Amino acid sequence: MADEPKPEGAEPVAKPPAAAAKPPAAHAPPKPPPTMATTPWESDLTKLLKDRFGDQILEFASYLGQNFLVSKPEAAIPILEFLKLEADFDYLVDITAADYPKRPERFDLFYILYSFGRNERIRIKTAVADGAKPATATTVHATANWLEREVFDMFGIQFEGHPDMRRILLPDEWEGFPLRKEYGLIQQDDRWVRENLNIESGQ
């Protein structure tokens, strides 16, 4: 950290770094807000979605110019399908998750979508509890297959209706889900290592 060489250009600037281009309200006090300083997102698309899904969608927001919507978990796949068929969002860029162990619904699931026709990228964000089984997106986008397998591999979120819900990067018999926050950085499945690699893990 400290020994990282920094160029002369980055002289000790005043305490709030990078504040110059930001709206002062969000950054001027020494403590920035603990939540995302989002702005509402309104467009023809949000109107369309609001008409169709009503209170299934909890929020339309925008942060740093990137639009996203927060939906109830059961509505995520219908929204994906609606966006693909009615609004031309035909490319599922990515599915990923983030772990917040202190929350009752500990995972945030993210679907990143892009539309070739509109040249627009949006995200769908939904919170799921540990053990809940969100529906698979493979019924809408073929690319969801491996992406959901990776989310399962790393977070242990099972997707209902997925054709092949197995681990993808780690061995099938591996114990634990590495990207959960309680999983240690150098933690590994000692039993698996001993049985399959014939070595003591040394940790």
Place this chain on the structure above:
Amino acid sequence: MPEATFLDSTELVLNMGPQHPSTHGVLRVILKLDGEKVMGTECIIGYLHRGVEKIAENRTYVMFNPYVDRMDYVAAVSNGLGYCLAIEKLLNVEAPPRAQAARVILTELNRIASHLLWLGTHALDIGAITPVFYCFREREEVLKIFENYCGARLTTHAFRIGGLVYELYDGFEQECRAFCDMFLPKVDEYEELLTNNRIWVSRLKGIGILSAEECKDYGVTGPVLRAAGVKWDLRKAMPYSGYEQYDFDIPTAQNGDTYDRYTVRMEEMRQSVRIIRQAVDKIPSGPIMGKVGKVVKPPTGEAYVSIEAPKGELGYFVVSDNSTQPYRVRVRPPSFINLQALDRMVRGGLVADVVAIIGTLDIVLGEVDR
């Protein structure tokens, strides 16, 4: 054993890899064959999994920067650019114009290096031994520029969050220009060797077809998508680092087969030369580092930023909790997602074409497994 097994017409399961010269790393493919015909495949990946995304959560933003080079190590500069842009987005800063121009030059050089490695090994897989030597000869010149610039040839760590750490060295422009002048005729030479070569054409034409619709369904991007006729390149669609200032074309083709992907990538190398020449001619003067504090601590929030890497859309989704360490870093790796379409491409084809199709996808296992 019953004697009839010899004449049995059951499926033959053939294991390919992980230690196989044509899988470009540690990819294992289980092929189900009916005679010469491929009935299905299963990819076993993860042999190179290092938990890069987990490491990110345990390092500061600055410390994690060199790790990203180890994913797509053939195009390390692109990885670094994507990561720096994502963090700069969260910090809401922009690199100064001089840094942006240098970034464009280095990433385009890296695109050429990556495509050269692809061309050499792809041709080698198909049985053309010669191109690999020529490709590595020219790639060496690119790596020399990297070495002169930042001391490293492969995992360069060329960029920093907010700009550059090293000023461009004396003679950088001349070396880049000399490389462009030297390189452009070489592309024609490669094409002379391959483009109309009868063996090359018959091994590639009509092999591993992926239509535009299938590409979109599988999320396949980069040259594979463009070969299917979709004129889409993030450098044009959502320009970053000042790509909008440069004049270049997006090469496309129509059939979406292995041969088209070859022609698209060849043309991309020429377009990269075009970009480098324009960028070198007008490198602005000024600072090379933006206003980023010594401690990188983005406000709480999340952002997804992606760039056009040599292999496709390379994205970084970063969640910040206003600490010095990222809360979550997700890498959207083009190789991983493009590889998923392998099954679709080889199904129904011949077993000999599997090697050609793996080559044409241009995967790097360091990025597939992360």
